[in-house]
Amino acid sequence: MNSSITVNYDNKPIYDIHIEDDYTKLIEELGKLGTKNLKLCIVSDTNVSKFYLEELSNLLKAHAKTVETFVFKSGEDSKNLDTVYSLYEHLIQAKFDRKDLLIALGGGVTGDLTGYAAATYLRGIGFIQMPTSLLAMVDSSIGGKTGVDFQSYKNMIGAFHQPESVYINLSTLTSLSNRQYYAGLGEIIKHGLIKDKDYYQWLKNHKNQIISRDISVMQEMIYKSCLIKREVVEKDPKELGERALLNFGHTIGHAVEKLTNFNLLHGECVAIGMAASCYISYKRGYLLKEELEDIIAFISSFDLPVNVSEIKAEDIFQATAHDKKMESGKLKFILLSKTGQAFIDTSVTQEEIMTGIRFILRLEDL
Numbered sequence: 001m002n003s004s005i006t007v008n009y010d011n012k013p014i015y016d017i018h019i020e021d022d023y024t025k026l027i028e029e030l031g032k033l034g035t036k037n038l039k040l041c042i043v044s045d046t047n048v049s050k051f052y053l054e055e056l057s058n059l060l061k062a063h064a065k066t067v068e069t070f071v072f073k074s075g076e077d078s079k080n081l082d083t084v085y086s087l088y089e090h091l092i093q094a095k096f097d098r099k100d101l102l103i104a105l106g107g108g109v110t111g112d113l114t115g116y117a118a119a120t121y122l123r124g125i126g127f128i129q130m131p132t133s134l135l136a137m138v139d140s141s142i143g144g145k146t147g148v149d150f151q152s153y154k155n156m157i158g159a160f161h162q163p164e165s166v167y168i169n170l171s172t173l174t175s176l177s178n179r180q181y182y183a184g185l186g187e188i189i190k191h192g193l194i195k196d197k198d199y200y201q202w203l204k205n206h207k208n209q210i211i212s213r214d215i216s217v218m219q220e221m222i223y224k225s226c227l228i229k230r231e232v233v234e235k236d237p238k239e240l241g242e243r244a245l246l247n248f249g250h251t252i253g254h255a256v257e258k259l260t261n262f263n264l265l266h267g268e269c270v271a272i273g274m275a276a277s278c279y280i281s282y283k284r285g286y287l288l289k290e291e292l293e294d295i296i297a298f299i300s301s302f303d304l305p306v307n308v309s310e311i312k313a314e315d316i317f318q319a320t321a322h323d324k325k326m327e328s329g330k331l332k333f334i335l336l337s338k339t340g341q342a343f344i345d346t347s348v349t350q351e352e353i354m355t356g357i358r359f360i361l362r363l364e365d366l
Helices: 026-032 048-061 081-093 108-123 134-140 170-175 178-195 197-205 207-211 215-235 242-247 250-259 266-283 289-300 313-320 350-360
Strands: 004-009 012-020 039-045 066-072 101-106 126-131 145-150 153-160 165-169 333-338 341-345
Touching (some): 004 215, 026 165, 039 081, 048 066, 048 101, 108 134, 108 145, 134 215, 165 170, 178 215, 178 242, 178 266, 178 289, 197 207, 197 215, 207 215, 215 242, 242 250, 242 333, 242 341, 250 350, 266 350
Parallel strands (some): 039 066, 039 101, 126 165
Antiparallel strands (some): 004 012, 145 153
């Protein structure tokens, strides 16, 4: 199976996504980027660094001028400008210039934060995405979206900045807890629901192998999801149109994420948001009751939540008003016209959104 995908913009290749079993081919990729005479800074968090930082640092030292490391406290609480400022200071003291590179070793928080620092340090330097979580492998590491949270507002500060390369080491998935692994499946199921009914069915057919983390099935799953993500971001690199489809489940999901003080993982909140969006699609007459029940059951089969409690419906609705997908006062809501086909709708009413919210609060039944 092909383990490499090229992302193009305006019919020009920009970077490759490499899906490998280990770090063996990383040196070959670094050679293409001319790192022998460059300084590299590996950015990681306190969790991931315990597993892979020493191995990666030792590997890179023979293939770069200098290898620096920057480790920050793990968790969404560190995804802010304070952490970015500390990284800036580290880079300045180490005399990094515009030709040097950052390496984001970790999950979505690390990738987003490192990418934003790379986008803004010296008006932009290169960086490499090396995602270690399933969610980051299929979602946040691809497409050039970078950013940090501002106070309680998720990803409110950011920039589009494409990586030089994305290098996925499948073996890092073995160190994920079940909860972290399944959270990544929230985004993967999303890809099938919005773009590819056959892929959604493939996921259902391979559910047991996915749960057991069969390496060949994981590789094919990640490859297929990366193809879908690439297709969307190539057509709309700066989210001016179709790329908004990738926000399926995110409007209500982000609101839940904020109101639960980020105690739920991003993929878990996306799962809850998808349940709400699918229910609105069902009430619109786009999905059959059987289709909705099938989607809810499949999401739930990976221990992903489809309901939430101890939050007020009105609070969730009010939180959606701060969503970045607001445009001219209208919310760009993503619905399913059928399984495998999503569309952008700016006509979703307050009552419809409240209907979806009541469903995930178990206040409204099928």
